[in-house]
Amino acid sequence: MSDVTTMARPYAKAVIDLARESGESLADWQNRLDLLAALVIYPPIRQALENPRQTADQHRQLISDALGPELGPQGINLVSLLVENGRLLLAPQIAEVFSALRAEAEGSVDAEIITAVALDPEQERRIVDSLAKRLGRRINLKTRIDDSLVGGAIIRAGDLVIDGSVRSQLERLSRALVH
Incomplete structure (x- = not known):
């Protein structure tokens, strides 16, 4: 297992737990994570996120402006947590690990x-x-x-x-x- 996957796993597990506790569907969360993953690999967005002059608040605002309604309040909270921990660029791996955990949970x-x-x-x-x-x-x-x-x-x-x-x-x- 790669280091990146190892770092992504706790976030993916937390989202699974959050979905279960809140009664939200895993499919809805998969869509949110896939959208976030696609956004952070989009070259102009990735460049902005990798810019050392950009603050964490600017990163949160960038994602919120782009995907706020699609992510919803819980998704924005996840983005804030990822930004706070310097893990926003792990979104593609988090989505991938989540997909595997979802498949396992759904049999x-x-x-x-x-x-x-x-x-x-x-x-x-x-x-x-x-x-x-x-x-x-x-x-x-x-x-x-x-x-x-x-x-x-x-x-x-x-x-x-x-x-x-x-x-x-x-x-x-x-x-x-x-x-």
Whole structure:
């Protein structure tokens, strides 16, 4: 786990707890965190946030002006806490960790399948069914095409990685032949 993720985790957990205590939906908080993350990586905003001449109050005001209504009072409080602790630029990692914690809390897991060619709906369904059975959770599948795989697929779901790509098989064969 990277240091950045380690620093983001307590904030993501706190937001999960806050959402539960206040009765707000995790999906609403995910939207808020995703908006904040997108804003802080936007180059002109990031440049302003990294400017040492800008004060913490100016940072809070910048975010509030841009996203105040979308973030709501609790979201603005989170922004204030992040600014106070010098962690505002961790917003993308906080959103990412929150997403994983949310999936866990909701009994689902995000999975990604990377293939050389597009899968048909039946193939996707079989993969989702197989992963759901193996992991005992609901699967949120995202697909991506990477023609450098040559064939086969790479599946990532939580900590599970299944690399059945032709590219990795060729790399293993090449290493075996060299040794």
